[in-house]
Amino acid sequence: MSIKVAVNGTGRIGLCVCKILGQRDDLELVAINTTMSIDTLIHLLKYDSVHQSSEITKISENQICIGKQKNIQIISTRNIQETHFGQYGAEIVIECTGAFNDVSKASLHLYDGIKRVVISAPATDTPTFVYGVNHLSYANEPVISNASCTTNALAPLTKVLHENFKILSGLMTTIHSYTNDQNLLDSKHKDLRRARAAALNMIPTSTGAAKAIGLVMPELKGKLNGFAVRVPTPDVSLVDLTCVIEKSATKEIINETFKKASQESMKDLIFVDEEKLVSGDFIGSPYSAIFIPDCTTIVNENQVKIVAWYDNEWGYSTRLVDMVHFVGQSL
Known part of the structure; x- marks a missing residue:
């Protein structure tokens, strides 16, 4: 039923x-x-x-x-x-x-x-949940948050990285498509940068996505922060995460870890882009994040940068519906 x-x-x-x-x-x-x-x-x-x-x-x-x-x-x-x-x-x-x-x-x-x-x-x-990260800890709370589109992209990536290499600290930047919170042409807005024309400017602004990781992965509370740059595209965004990790790694090891996760623990949530595609190719993608292996960068074996696409509309909405279905199983 x-x-x-x-x-x-x-x-x-x-x-x-x-x-x-x-x-x-x-x-x-x-x-x-x-x-x-x-x-x-x-x-x-x-x-x-x-x-x-x-x-x-x-x-x-x-x-x-x-x-x-x-x-x-x-x-x-x-x-x-x-x-x-x-x-x-x-x-x-x-x-x-x-x-x-x-x-x-x-x-x-x-x-x-x-x-x-x-x-x-x-x-x-x-209570905040990201499907595929902490949804199994849902305890029949009557009202919950599905977090933001960027947190839904960042959290699965963070979970894989932390469980395999232990994140000590990290900074995130989301290169984010414009949204209806911005202005078509210059007009009033409480954020002076968002007051400017969305389709004509790159707009640095705030995001709570990185800090919100602590809500779904308490062990990382206070260890991540970040900001956003709104750009003149209508959909699909890019998350750039740079972390200091405890366990040393190479680019090859990092990429293989994410490839394995995309086939096992994060199947249907993380996809690996092996074809060097661009943002428009992922419009309508149902995945939480599309990992880009050739963008992985390592410094001194303990500082790692990973990058992933996400459809901030369709991908997020797909996870939202998945979470709703999961919640419904408890009724």
Whole structure:
């Protein structure tokens, strides 16, 4: 029997999640809450400037089909207490608005039969999980965070490196595609650099992705930090991690370790790029991270740089759906 879910919010991640659910049999999407009109929602699900189009059918003024998902109820309210997702059979809400990023706010979903909420973003004082890294420690918490797209890419890489070589400290840079948090043209923003035109500039900015590793791998708390550079590409980002490791290594040993992990412990999560591809080749990639072996660099056997691609929209949304399915197994 499939697990019934609802999606709250239809930004870039919410739309990707809906499309991915349209391809799955193990989860049933019963309702979507959006501030868009149903016709706009259908249009943005069907056509996408970055990702492939989806099969969408309008059934009525408040119901649609997305691929395998039939009779999805469309709701339009900004008040969580008016969504009533449980009336449509939902047990889990995938919270994608960005407006309810802590336990107290997201807990407002927990009525009318809703048992779990998974937040599609970093969340304050909230149990945080990355599928493939610490998801097995999930203990039936009613509200959890799926962390950020960059943390979902960084954490599997960090786990492999730490378990095999022991990370002593590290710095991360993400070369990150622009997002809707930035401006199309120069305009006001609390971050003066993000106030500038996203498609015309490289924009240094902050990210909590490296520090958040301590939430999913407590043994690394306080040992990693980093920042981001937003660049003029619409999707797919690059994570660059430089670490001091306890166990000496060579480039060949590091690369072989990640290749083995991609076939075993991180199968379906880490992919190894042997073809020297570029960012656009990974649009729509479902992997958490795509390791680039020829970019591995070693200094003095104990300082290592590893680099990986990740689709910050589709890859992240795929892991989010995987986490939702895992949470649903406990219901």
